Amino acid sequence: MSERKPSAGEDAAVAFSRKIEILTGTGHLPAVPAAPARGFHLTATPPAACSYFFEEGTMLRSPMIAGARAARCLIGAHSYMNDGGYFRGGTIIGRYCSIGRRVTIGAGMHGMSGVSTSPAFRGGPSRPYTSSEREALGIAPRPSEQFTVIGSDVWIGDGVVILPGIRIGVGAVLAANAVVIGDVAPYSVMGGVPARVLKRRFSEPVREGLEASRWWELPKSQLDILPKGNVIEFLERLAEDPQPAAALDTYRIETPDAADPRGA
Numbered sequence: 655m656s657e658r659k660p661s662a663g664e665d666a667a668v669a670f671s672r673k674i675e676i677l678t679g680t681g682h683l684p685a686v687p688a689a690p691a692r693g694f695h696l697t698a699t700p701p702a703a704c705s706y707f708f709e710e711g712t713m714l715r716s717p718m719i720a721g722a723r724a725a726r727c728l729i730g731a732h733s734y735m736n737d738g739g740y741f742r743g744g745t746i747i748g749r750y751c752s753i754g755r756r757v758t759i760g761a762g763m764h765g766m767s768g769v770s771t772s773p774a775f776r777g778g779p780s781r782p783y784t785s786s787e788r789e790a791l792g793i794a795p796r797p798s799e800q801f802t803v804i805g806s807d808v809w810i811g812d813g814v815v816i817l818p819g820i821r822i823g824v825g826a827v828l829a830a831n832a833v834v835i836g837d838v839a840p841y842s843v844m845g846g847v848p849a850r851v852l853k854r855r856f857s858e859p860v861r862e863g864l865e866a867s868r869w870w871e872l873p874k875s876q877l878d879i880l881p882k883g884n885v886i887e888f889l890e891r892l893a894e895d896p897q898p899a900a901a902l903d904t905y906r907i908e909t910p911d912a913a914d915p916r917g918a
Contacts, residue, residue, distance in 0.1 A: 709749070711874075714739070730806060732874070741802075742818060748806030749870045754830065757810050760802040760818040767793045805840065806870035824865060825855060840865055856885065863889045871899040 708714075709731035727741070730749035735741075739753060742760035747753075764771040767783070783793060800819035804810075808822050811830035816822070821837045828834060829845030829852070838844055841855040841864070854861065867889060869877065876897045881887045 730870075736812075744801045744818075745804070746801055747804045748808065748824065750807045751804055751810070752808075753810045754812035754814070756813050758815045759804065761815050763818065767791065824870070825861075827855065860885055860889075867892055868899070872897045 708729040711732040712729050713734035714729070727743060727745050729747045730751065732749060733747050733751035733753070735747075735753040735757065736755040738756040740758045741747075742762070745759050747759075753759075764773065765776075768775065768780070783791070787793075802816060802818050802820055804816075804822045805824035805826065807825045809827045810816075811828055811832070813831040814828045814834065815832075816828075816834045820834055822828070822834070823838050823840030823842065825841040826838045827843040828838070828849065829843070831847070832845050832849040833847045834844065834849045836848075838849075839851075841861045843852045843855060844850065845852050856864070864885070869888075869892065880891055
């Protein structure tokens with residue numbers, strides 16, 4: 655793996671929400687000088703040319719990255735993934751996320767509507783099902799390919815599996831070994847196979863206040879002096895002294911044969 659220093663002087667003052675819009679195809683993400691992240695070790699599986707973006711303070715421990723869309727991945731500031739993690743291309747992870755060991759984000763899927771689920775028979779000379787055939791067999795329409803998005807401040811326990819295209823809301827908690835097959839509401843605590851809501855972290859007014867504050871976009875220096883152990887006091891203090899969103903550097907790290915994703 656090598657690091658390439660992009661051209662100097664490009665604007666890095668892009669809010670995280672804007673970066674998500676960029677990665678989903680509405681613009682170009684500016685590159686800034688590359689810098690290593692703590693514990694940053696990559697393993698790529700073909701055809702994934704590992705070129706992706708991360709903000710300051712990221713820590714990844716030997717993740718496996720797979721899929722042709724690996725060039726479009728973003729990991730937010732101060733998020734970490736522990737040993738044995740796996741995620742596919744087209745993954746966006748917010749800021750301050752805590753991801754345990756052996757977590758799979760964007761798990762691979764096998765088609766179940768043919769004679770066999772084995773990929774050995776993929777791409778054979780079959781015609782597509784007609785609408786009436788799909789209805790008779792009870793086959794749901796194939797979902798369009800979407801990004802898997804993990805909101806900020808999400809805690810994912812060891813062994814969790816998240817299917818591709820899922821949206822995990824900000825502040826959610828996924829209990830160890832949960833299998834997440836649908837979108838997760840903000841500040842929900844989920845567990846089980848398949849995952850279901852166990853409880854909410856806070857009352858609705860508090861949840862709404864935290865979401866509206868978008869505190870994860872603030873400078874960490876400001877967050878460090880706020881009373882984070884008491885969420886009521888935190889919101890009160892934040893209302894008294896609002897701060898602008900942080901403009902954090904974005905870095906790129908890639909394999910030598912990675913295509914430049916900015917024009918993708």
